[in-house]
Amino acid sequence: MKFFKLVFLLFFFVIFINTQSSAIIKSNIVLKIENEIITNYEIKNKIITTLVLSNEEVNQENINKLKRQTLDLLIIHKLRKLELSKYNLVFDNNHLISYLNKISSNNIQKFKEKFKSNNIDYNLYLDEIETQLRWQQLIYKIYSNKIVIDENSIDEEVNKLVNNKSNILEYKLSEIEIISENDSVDRKKILNIKEQISINGFKSTAMKFSSSSSASSQGDLGWVNPDLISKPIAKILKSLKKGDVSPPIKKQNSIIFLMLDDIRIIKSNNVDKKKIKEEVIKQKKNDLFNLYSNSHLSKIKNNSLIQYK
Numbered sequence: 001m002k003f004f005k006l007v008f009l010l011f012f013f014v015i016f017i018n019t020q021s022s023a024i025i026k027s028n029i030v031l032k033i034e035n036e037i038i039t040n041y042e043i044k045n046k047i048i049t050t051l052v053l054s055n056e057e058v059n060q061e062n063i064n065k066l067k068r069q070t071l072d073l074l075i076i077h078k079l080r081k082l083e084l085s086k087y088n089l090v091f092d093n094n095h096l097i098s099y100l101n102k103i104s105s106n107n108i109q110k111f112k113e114k115f116k117s118n119n120i121d122y123n124l125y126l127d128e129i130e131t132q133l134r135w136q137q138l139i140y141k142i143y144s145n146k147i148v149i150d151e152n153s154i155d156e157e158v159n160k161l162v163n164n165k166s167n168i169l170e171y172k173l174s175e176i177e178i179i180s181e182n183d184s185v186d187r188k189k190i191l192n193i194k195e196q197i198s199i200n201g202f203k204s205t206a207m208k209f210s211s212s213s214s215a216s217s218q219g220d221l222g223w224v225n226p227d228l229i230s231k232p233i234a235k236i237l238k239s240l241k242k243g244d245v246s247p248p249i250k251k252q253n254s255i256i257f258l259m260l261d262d263i264r265i266i267k268s269n270n271v272d273k274k275k276i277k278e279e280v281i282k283q284k285k286n287d288l289f290n291l292y293s294n295s296h297l298s299k300i301k302n303n304s305l306i307q308y309k
């Protein structure tokens with residue numbers, strides 16, 4: 001009888017120790033940003049989530065490749081949460097459901113089961129997505145009066161383009177945007193993005209690592225007329241073939257990669273001026289949104305105390 005009691009006590013002790021060890025692992029703080037923390041549990045969970053959703057093998061080599069980029073993305077996530085806590089925004093949960101339907105091919109339940117079967121935390125993933133959507137809402141709220149496009153000038157550009165050419169060239173583009181920090185860090189980020197593109201493809205990399213609002217749609221920018229965008233970027237696009245990815249393009253506080261998805265030529269008499277105008281407005285608003293979003297985030301980061309543990 002004593003033997004069985006001893007076995008039971010030993011069993012209980014082992015379970016207790018394992019539970020406590022697991023709790024320690026989960027609560028091990030890697031980094032602190034003001035009153036927000038990043039734990040090694042969150043880093044591990046995000047890395048495995050990224051690999052699973054990209055249908056990549058979960059092995060040490062792939063995990064190591066994602067460590068730095070994952071920490072950067074979690075820092076952005078925590079900075080956004082800190083800023084959002086200062087505002088009383090009313091969030092429409094339908095936006096979250098719409099996003100989940102989009103990435104799960106309208107099967108959210110099956111998508112959730114993927115997390116369960118791979119022992120990864122679905123709630124942490126949801127928190128990141130909701131924070132991202134709330135952040136977009138906040139940026140529009142703060143900078144909506146600055147994200148304004150002169151539609152009359154666009155009308156003039158479109159009319160001039162259509163009237164002066166018999167054929168109109170258009171590019172279908174996708175983008176990846178990453179926040180620029182300093183030359184040393186940027187070089188590492190650029191190498192990582194290039195490697196991710198070569199392994200997983202542009203669209204998957206855009207969803208995982210792009211800081212642009214277009215990330216939720218795999219970086220899709222739609223059809224763009226090269227005569228209606230900046231000359232330096234138009235020159236780069238002219239050198240690309242279908243399926244090519246541009247070299248990294250440095251902007252004010254970010255770096256972008258562009259992929260040329262497709263090319264088409266339309267007869268000017270068949271051109272839908274209204275549609276071209278809508279695409280130009282969409283692109284210009286997207287550029288302004290990303291500019292203000294990255295600038296706002298940089299200010300928060302510069303004013304926040306970040307402590308590595």
